Amino acid sequence: MSHVRTQGRLAETFARLRQDDTRTGLVTYITAGDPDLARTEGILRALDRGGADVIEVGVPFSDPLADGPVIQRATERALASGTTLAGVLDVIGRLRAELGPPIVLFSYVNPILRLGVVTFANYCREAGVDGVLVLDLPIEEADEFRALLASRGIDTILLLSPTTSDDRLRRAAALGSGFLYAISRLGVTGARDALADGAEEMVRRIRAVSSLPIALGFGISKPEHVREVGKWADAAVVGSALVSVIAEAGASGDVNARVEEYVRWLKS
Amino acid sequence: MFGRRDPDSRGYFGVYGGRYVPETLVAPIEELEAGYLAARADAAFRDELDRLLRHYAGRPTPLYPTERLAGPSDVRIFLKREDLTHTGAHKINNALGQALLARRMGKRRVVAETGAGQHGVATATACALLGLECHVYMGSEDMRRQALNVVRMQLLGAEVRRVDSGSCTLKDAINEAMRDWVTNVTDTYYLLGSALGPHPYPLMVREFQSVIGREARTQSLEQAGRLPDIVVACVGGGSNAIGIFDGFLEDPGVRLIGVEAGGERIAPGRHAARFAGGATGVLHGTRTYVLQDDAGNIELTHSVSAGLDYAAIGPEHAWLRDLGRTEYVHISDAEALEGFQTLARLEGILPALESAHAIAYTCRLAREVPAGTDILVNLSGRGDKDVQTVLEALT
Numbered sequence: 001m002s003h004v005r006t007q008g009r010l011a012e013t014f015a016r017l018r019q020d021d022t023r024t025g026l027v028t029y030i031t032a033g034d035p036d037l038a039r040t041e042g043i044l045r046a047l048d049r050g051g052a053d054v055i056e057v058g059v060p061f062s063d064p065l066a067d068g069p070v071i072q073r074a075t076e077r078a079l080a081s082g083t084t085l086a087g088v089l090d091v092i093g094r095l096r097a098e099l100g101p102p103i104v105l106f107s108y109v110n111p112i113l114r115l116g117v118v119t120f121a122n123y124c125r126e127a128g129v130d131g132v133l134v135l136d137l138p139i140e141e142a143d144e145f146r147a148l149l150a151s152r153g154i155d156t157i158l159l160l161s162p163t164t165s166d167d168r169l170r171r172a173a174a175l176g177s178g179f180l181y182a183i184s185r186l187g188v189t190g191a192r193d194a195l196a197d198g199a200e201e202m203v204r205r206i207r208a209v210s211s212l213p214i215a216l217g218f219g220i221s222k223p224e225h226v227r228e229v230g231k232w233a234d235a236a237v238v239g240s241a242l243v244s245v246i247a248e249a250g251a252s253g254d255v256n257a258r259v260e261e262y263v264r265w266l267k268s
Numbered sequence: 269m270f271g272r273r274d275p276d277s278r279g280y281f282g283v284y285g286g287r288y289v290p291e292t293l294v295a296p297i298e299e300l301e302a303g304y305l306a307a308r309a310d311a312a313f314r315d316e317l318d319r320l321l322r323h324y325a326g327r328p329t330p331l332y333p334t335e336r337l338a339g340p341s342d343v344r345i346f347l348k349r350e351d352l353t354h355t356g357a358h359k360i361n362n363a364l365g366q367a368l369l370a371r372r373m374g375k376r377r378v379v380a381e382t383g384a385g386q387h388g389v390a391t392a393t394a395c396a397l398l399g400l401e402c403h404v405y406m407g408s409e410d411m412r413r414q415a416l417n418v419v420r421m422q423l424l425g426a427e428v429r430r431v432d433s434g435s436c437t438l439k440d441a442i443n444e445a446m447r448d449w450v451t452n453v454t455d456t457y458y459l460l461g462s463a464l465g466p467h468p469y470p471l472m473v474r475e476f477q478s479v480i481g482r483e484a485r486t487q488s489l490e491q492a493g494r495l496p497d498i499v500v501a502c503v504g505g506g507s508n509a510i511g512i513f514d515g516f517l518e519d520p521g522v523r524l525i526g527v528e529a530g531g532e533r534i535a536p537g538r539h540a541a542r543f544a545g546g547a548t549g550v551l552h553g554t555r556t557y558v559l560q561d562d563a564g565n566i567e568l569t570h571s572v573s574a575g576l577d578y579a580a581i582g583p584e585h586a587w588l589r590d591l592g593r594t595e596y597v598h599i600s601d602a603e604a605l606e607g608f609q610t611l612a613r614l615e616g617i618l619p620a621l622e623s624a625h626a627i628a629y630t631c632r633l634a635r636e637v638p639a640g641t642d643i644l645v646n647l648s649g650r651g652d653k654d655v656q657t658v659l660e661a662l663t
Contacts, residue, residue: 062434062565063551065443066290066450072433084563109288110550114564136288136550140278161292163453168294186292187451 009102009130010155010178013053014213014234024230026267027215029056029106029239031074033083035251037091043246044091046256048099050263053235054179054215055099056133057092059085059107066108066135068190070240074247085111085120089127096128104131104157104178112145121148131155131178139171146175157181160206162198173210179234182206183218191241192219195228203232223268238266273517275584279467282590284583287466288550293446296453301468303373308475313372320364321479324397325354327361329480331487331644336614337631342639345630346496347617347647348484348512357620357649358480358508359390359461365476367394370457377401377452380459381445383410383438383504384575384622385417386649387461392426400457402426405444409436410574416653435568438504438578442552462505463582466553470583474510481515484644496644498523498633502625503596504540504575506582508648513594523595525633526585527625529571530598536561540569541598542581543589551580572601572661573621573654603628605661608651620649621657 017025028047032040047055060078064071085107092103105124112120112134124132132149134142139158146156155178160169162185172180184199185192199216206214216229217237229236245262249255279285289297307313321327329352334345350358370378378400382388388404395402404426411418411430421428434440442465449458463473488495499516501509503526516522531539539545542557549558551566559567559579571577588594599607604621607628611619619627623646630645637643651658 063439063443065446065552066292068447076433079565086563110558110560110566111564113549114547114560114562135290136553138287138289138291138294140294141286141288159291161290161295163292163295165295183292186453188447 008153008155008178010054013102014179017053017234024226025053025215025235026051026226026263027054027056027217027235027237028052028242028263029058029237030246031058031060031071031078031243032088032091033060033078033081034074034243034246035077036081037083037087039251039255041091041095042256043259044095044099046259047263048101050260051267052101052263054104055101056104056106056237057088059088059105059111061108061111064108066188068188068240070191070243070247071189074243085115086123089123092129093127102130103128104133105129106133106135109134109137117145117148121152121154124149124154125152129154131157133157133159133181135159139168139175150177159183162186162202166205166209169206170209173212176212179213179215180206180210181237182214182216182233184216185218189218189240191221191244195219195225199229200232223266226266275467275471281584281587284556284586285467285470286555287553288555289466289553290450292450292453296449297466304369304468304472307369307372313368317365317368321361325360325364326352327479328483329353331484331491333491334615337611338634341634343634343637344492344642345634346488346492346642346644348480348644350480350508350646350648351617351619351623351650355386355390355393356652357386357390358477358511359387360393361479361511362461362473362476362507363387363390363394363459366459366472367391367398367400370400370459371398373457375455375457377456378459379403379405379445379448379456380461381405381438381441382461383441383577384573384620385410385414385421385653386575386620388426388428389417389420389424391459391461392421392424395426396424403429403448405429405431405441405448407431407436407438407441410438410441413657414574414653415656437569437574439566446552462507463510463584464505464552464554464556464580470554473507474514474584477507477511478514480508480511480646481513484512485515488644492642494642495519495522496642498525498641499644500525500527500626500630500633501646502527502576502622502648503581503585504578504622506585508646510582510584512646517593524593525629526594526596527629528596528598529573529576529625530600531570532601534598537568538570539598540571540577540579542579543596544598554580554583556583556586557581572604572657573625575620575622576625597629599625599628605658607631608658617647618651619647620651621654623648624651
């Protein structure tokens with residue numbers, strides 16, 4: 001398994017980021033299918049052009065109970081345009097060769113179960129997905145799933161929260177691959193004006209038990225947030241703020257330009 | 269009284285159940301599980317709950333042998349009168365148990381979801397009694413059709429938070445309650461109202477509701493001189509049903525029938541009969557039968573009764589059905605409304621529209637079963653809250 005890990009696109013990306021002390025990795029999240037899957041293709045290319053280091057592609061689900069209002073609304077728009085997990089994987093498969101950054105699929109568990117976990121793992125491999133994070137699949141439920149992905153060279157990204165005990169941090173360190181996704185505050189997704197006070201401490205706790213790269217998320221929306229996160233973590237995750245940019249540009253022609261510009265600004 | 273038929277250590281009843289929650293909720297749910305297991309082993313906790321159920325909630329509730337409901341047939345129909353508890357539904361059994369647990373665990377703030385409003389009222393009541401802060405999430409569609417219960421909750425000192433997402437019903441209220449919990453985990457207790465959600469809720473809610481089945485079994489032996497042949501209960505999430513079934517599970521001669529909401533008709537979005545249109549999946553932290561589309565999105569549901577209007581069924585029901593121990597049928601909106609009126613006119617009892625599903629099925633059953641059959645129905649709640657809905661439906 002460690003053999004697979006060191007070869008993964010995620011491992012390569014984070015290794016490169018660690019060699020360059022001058023910059024913080026940027027992980028960008030979008031909800032696939034918002035406003036529709038055709039426009040998602042353009043947005044994915046814009047993220048790449050803007051300089052995203054990792055692209056997280058959210059699969060819309062009818063009951064996104066870990067998400068705040070911004071991503072809930074994006075999810076509703078995506079579902080209204082007929083977006084499904086299979087459709088999202090098709091888009092990734094079509095664009096994989098031309099996109100630079102590793103791609104991480106973000107999903108709730110039920111769409112994956114509906115498709116079937118083996119079928120899902122096969123589709124992910126065919127599409128060239130680099131990692132998968134399932135929001136409501138805690139470590140205890142994830143054994144079979146993780147093995148199916150690992151045998152296909154796909155990383156299982158584990159999410160760690162301020163409520164995660166040190167004991168669970170150690171288990172996650174042993175079982176996760178690619179990188180660890182730390183959330184810096186309790187609650188649902190959403191942009192905030194300031195970073196959570198406990199963010200630095202959260203990263204320190206994880207560093208104490210793991211050498212895996214750490215991406216820190218929840219509430220990040222500005223370049224100064226990204227720079228701040230870079231003092232402790234390998235990368236910053238920007239989700240809701242980027243989804244808001246897409247929502248505001250909506251179906252207008254300049255959504256791709258706006259996305260590219262926003263990503264560039266975050267890295268400034 | 270406690271400890272039988274526990275799910276396995278990961279919270280599974282067979283292949284159903286488990287704990288499918290975001291990472292932030294894992295620690296608080298582990299804390300809840302430890303807190304609950306300690307409480308149920310503590311005689312003082314059980315005594316306090318028993319005392320409240322008796323002197324505050326009005327238990328034991330009567331077992332009433334109906335006078336006219338069975339008509340001229342030689343079938344006897346008994347009603348377990350949960351509608352006569354304080355606050356008017358079985359929900360108080362669970363709300364008192366969990367509110368005591370919340371206080372024992374040192375949580376001062378309680379959040380809950382509600383569909384028909386009965387669980388919200390029961391939670392608001394228990395929180396008022398125990399001095400806990402209470403916030404109840406309720407879909408805007410449910411607030412409209414259960415307006416009386418909204419006012420009741422507010423009078424009891426609870427804050428009712430309106431939910432405008434999705435279908436604006438119970439499912440969406442649970443989403444919002446879980447979002448609140450995930451944000452305020454340190455001081456907040458999530459008081460879930462049915463036998464669903466992540467482990468240990470299905471176990472805990474069943475055990476708090478199993479008082480219904482224990483009483484009903486004893487009362488059947490005392491009053492009827494025998495066990496019933498059939499036990500009938502409506503099933504939304506399934507807490508009143510699992511509560512009464514629990515008393516008879518080890519009596520193989522007793523048929524256990526759950527009645528789901530057939531809504532307008534069995535077609536996507538028009539009903540809430542999980543076993544008539546659902547498939548296994550995960551909703552709100554548990555693996556069970558779920559109404560969903562081909563892409564795994566949860567389908568909208570419909571029922572004239574807000575309390576049955578939910579896309580998933582408690583995991584233990586799915587397991588018992590696989591084992592062949594329980595059966596499930598469905599009753600349409602129109603049949604439930606007829607059951608409502610029948611019970612009102614023949615017995616002088618207005619049932620909750622949820623319970624009216626069980627009444628309607630029982631009336632049908634009474635015409636089909638052999639003479640001498642005894643049927644026990646869980647009359648899970650009273651119908652005052654539904655008068656407006658019934659009036660609109662009938663005019």
